[in-house]
Amino acid sequence: METISVQWIEERLDGYLRDTYKHLHMNPELSKEETNTQGFIQQELDRIGITHRAMAKTGVCAEISGANPGKTILMRCDIDALPIEEDTGLDYSSTTKGVMHACGHDAHTTIGLAILTILKERKNEWNGTVKIMFQPTEEAQPGGAKPMIEEGILENPKVDAAICLHTNPFLAPGVFEMKPGYMLANTDRVYITLIGKGGHAAAPQQGIDAIAMAGQFVTGVQNIVSRQTSPLDNGVITFGTIKGGTTSNVLCGRVEISGTVRTIKTETQDKIASQLEVLLRSITDFWGGSYEYTFSKGYPASWNHPELTDVLTKSVTSTFGDQSVVVNEHPYMSGDDFSIVASKVPSVFMYWGTGSSEKENFPWHNAHYHVNLDALKYGVATGLHCITELLECEKVGQA
Ligand SMILES: [Zn+2]
Ligand SMILES: [Zn+2]
Structure with a gap:
């Protein structure tokens, strides 16, 4: 034709x-x-x-x-x-x-x-x-x-x-x-919960501040792409939601974060998926808290x-x-x-x-x-x- x-x-x-x-x-x-x-x-x-x-x-x-x-x-x-x-x-x-x-x-x-x-x-x-x-x-x-x-x-x-x-x-x-x-x-999703312990905002030593844990986690995450995967491989980690806390004078016991991970190579995808959990584990260990983590693979x-x-x-x-x-x-x-x-x-x-x-x-x-x-x-x-x-x-x- x-x-x-x-x-x-x-x-x-x-x-x-x-x-x-x-x-x-x-x-x-x-x-x-x-x-x-x-x-x-x-x-x-x-x-x-x-x-x-x-x-x-x-x-x-x-x-x-x-x-x-x-x-x-x-x-x-x-x-x-x-x-x-x-x-x-x-x-x-x-x-x-x-x-x-x-x-x-x-x-x-x-x-x-x-x-x-x-x-x-x-x-x-x-x-x-x-x-x-x-x-x-x-x-x-x-x-x-x-x-x-x-x-x-x-x-x-x-x-x-x-x-x-x-x-x-x-x-x-x-x-x-x-x-x-x-x-x-590759378009994958991550769902993370940082679990601490609530308490009085003026006595943080009696609780475990989930917002402080989340702060360390969110800033630490960008080191995965910038330092632990090859600069020549594509990788993006973006958190789209972060939710936690109820009011100004209560220590927050739980923060939920969701985001997306974008990669091209499978090895970069696997590396990011595992390093996110390593970081979560190390931060929650330091604070005495715990976490839940789901890495959900999406479209290839x-x-x-x-x-x-x-x-x-x-x-x-x-x-x-x-x-x-x-x-x-x-x-x-x-x-x-x-x-x-x-x-x-x-x-x-x-x-x-x-x-x-x-x-x-x-x-x-x-x-x-x-x-x-x-x-x-x-x-x-x-x-x-x-x-x-x-x-x-x-x-x-x-x-
Ligand atoms: Zn669309
Ligand atoms: Zn479309």
């Missing part, structure tokens, strides 16, 4: 893209609860005339085949929103209090539907099968990719390669970013198949221009359960520029996060181009 230009998509589908995006953006649903979103996708697929089946309770797999048999390519579009109160002031803001599409999954769903529309219209111009994985529950571990794989999305027909486009507010529309090898990080680091990443980088730049792909040097320390798909079939995760030049861009998971609607057509053009490139690529399906 010949490449569909951005201009053609704008002329034919811009209204559809904007309306679909706005509908989804105004009606966000949390992970595991995407029933209306699922219903909307199913209704759209019926209208376009695409075969589909429900998977992982609130997900959908759409499948379409071209003129002749060939390879099978999967594109993942996640569909869930976040527990955030939207504060963008947009006239198509969320109508559900406390729930917001603040990661762009509404945009992912929109381009998935538009790509299927074009594939259907041009069914006679391409060979093979395309599956679009409308995946629920990316934002809440253990995630929706795993159950969709367990229910067979990668089989019958067997998926030969997969791609994923994720919005990026710090890239301009028309710019995509990818790299061979590790693209995203996402690996981009080097050869296919190279194929797509060259093909996108030769079609859409030298400026259309940025090859980033380092992985991002964010995570995504597309990594589970990538661990099963050769895959490429890429960022898709959805930033605005006229106003400030905010990061993912922020109440001000917004997607530039002018970027939707580029997502459709590049997503579709990558799918057709892989359908025709001789390096795909050899394994």
